[in-house]
Amino acid sequence: MPNSRYFSVILLLVSFAISAEAARCSVCKNALSGSYLTAEGKSFCSKLCHRRTLPTCASCKEHVSGSFVISEGKSYCGKKCLNISLPKCTLCAQPLRQMFTINGKKYCKAHADGHRCFGCGLPFDAGKLLKDGRKQCATCAKSAIFDxxxxxxxxxxxxxxxxxxxxxxxxxxxxxxxxxxxxxxxxxxxxxxxxxxxxxxxxxxxxxxxxxxxxxxxxxxxxxxxxxxxxxxxxxxxxxxxxxxxxxxxxxxxxxxxxxxxxxxxxxxxxxxxxxxxxxxxxxxxxxxxxxxxxxxxxxxxxxxxxxxxxxxxxxxxxxxxxxxxx
Ligand SMILES: [Zn+2]
Ligand SMILES: [Zn+2]
Ligand SMILES: [Zn+2]
Ligand SMILES: [Zn+2]
Ligand SMILES: [Zn+2]
Incomplete structure (x- = not known):
């Protein structure tokens, strides 16, 4: 089960007169003038420069913005990018925050708890019920030997x-x-x-x-x-x-x-x-x-x-x- 936490980095807009020498953008080293931004004790000339100090998204490879998600030690821009990286349920393709593995395949909770094929042991959506109560998935049914x-x-x-x-x-x-x-x-x-x-x-x-x-x-x-x-x-x-x-x-x-x-x-x-x-x-x-x-x-x-x-x-x-x- 991926363990994810949301983070926000607070950017402050500061505006005051500064001595030309002392204040430079901590990223591009350009002198700061008029108003500038600070975050976590550092100064930046623009949002763009600040963003370059943030981690890159493990999914889209862009720098994350002000708020982002850390999951399993990796950073993501947001829910959308996190979902792209998550494993999907074999049957419904839902991104899995909670994953159930059956015979090496991944399923959501609803499918893992649902009916299973007597033959392959896997959960299924399409299938049939045999006269003796056994449930069979459509894949196994295709080649099943009754003759x-x-x-x-x-x-x-x-x-x-x-x-x-x-x-x-x-x-x-x-x-x-x-x-x-x-x-x-x-x-x-x-x-x-x-x-x-x-x-x-x-x-x-x-x-x-x-x-x-x-x-x-x-x-x-x-x-x-x-x-x-x-x-x-x-x-x-x-x-x-x-x-x-x-x-x-x-x-x-x-x-x-x-x-x-x-x-x-x-x-x-x-x-x-x-x-x-x-x-x-x-x-x-x-x-x-x-x-x-x-x-x-x-x-x-x-x-x-x-x-x-x-x-x-x-x-x-x-x-x-x-x-x-x-x-
Ligand atoms: Zn800069
Ligand atoms: Zn992303
Ligand atoms: Zn599912
Ligand atoms: Zn035997
Ligand atoms: Zn089966």
Whole structure:
């Protein structure tokens, strides 16, 4: 919040006879005659000379006049010049004496307190209300994924990106279901009751069903049927969808590649899924998304990621692979 103070410099008009030698303008050094001006113990031949002793405006670069504003250590001619220099609200362009920063963008109080998009987390003016009560800004709505075919294409893209991060492709692509928020929380069950429930965007479910046929008390054949489903919140933007899908596909990769070898504690498994998503964000240069993963206060997601990242550093699935196989 800029801290500004108004100042006025009082100029006095003095008029009396002066000895020619003693009195000179403190700026131009010309001799003063008849009437002249004084301010703060100095004499000036004209308003113009006096003005040259005043600070220059940080905005228009002119010398300020009799009254001016000092804000954050800088001087301005007046309110108009001060407002030009102030940051503006991203939405209403109002100059901000009091500023609210959300995801690196600046907002006025009214917009910071108003509704936020479930996707990008930013305040907005134009947008829409989804059936399940989520609010979405017009920018996110433009590319939001509601269509299953579009979702499937993005899931395939996420699988290719996960391969680029880990060097591994899991055997089969899980089924994709785009769901609204209540449905996602329902399938997540217990795991939906997490502190950042509002940010839950995906879930991986794996069911194994073994059917055995026996003859005379002896098992003659056993078939294990595996069904894998990835649930992803409908209406995500392609970027959010990819980050989420990479996380969920990592669950699938772990199930198929490492689960038979090692049973992982939950924070470590979620941490590994966040790790691949975070490495993808770094590759894309999406540092805001990377920071969101890295700084998550959640002990499972944030804590798990930090554990993995501290031990293996960036882009090092090779070492993680070795470690998982020898645990
Ligand atoms: Zn002068
Ligand atoms: Zn100015
Ligand atoms: Zn505003
Ligand atoms: Zn948005
Ligand atoms: Zn997960």
């Amino acid at each position: 299953p075919a579009n979702g499937l294409a993005r899931l395939r893209q996420a699988r290719a990106q996960l391969k680029a991060v880990t060097g591994i492709v899991s055997a089969s692509l899980p089924k994709l279901k785009l769901v609204d928020r209540p449905s996602l929380l329902r399938v997540m069950g217990e795991q939906g009751h997490m502190p950042d429930q509002m940010t839950a965007r995906g879930f991986y479910r794996r069911n194994e069903r073994t059917e055995t046929r026996s003859f005379a008390g002896r098992v003659v054949s056993a078939d294990t049927e595996v069904s894998e489903t990835i649930f992803i919140l409908s209406g995500l933007t392609p970027d959010q969808f990819l980050i989420t899908a990479i996380h969920e596909l990592t669950h699938d990769l772990i199930s198929e590649t490492y689960r038979p070898i090692a049973d992982l504690p939950r924070d470590l498994e979620e941490g590994l899924c966040q790790y691949t998503a975070a490495m993808y964000c770094r590759k894309q240069g999406w540092m805001q998304d990377y920071i969101t993963i890295d700084k998550s206060p959640d002990p499972i997601y944030g804590g798990g990621f930090r554990k993995v990242h501290k031990r293996f550093g960036n882009h090092n699935w090779k070492a993680i692979d070795r470690w998982l196989r020898t645990r």
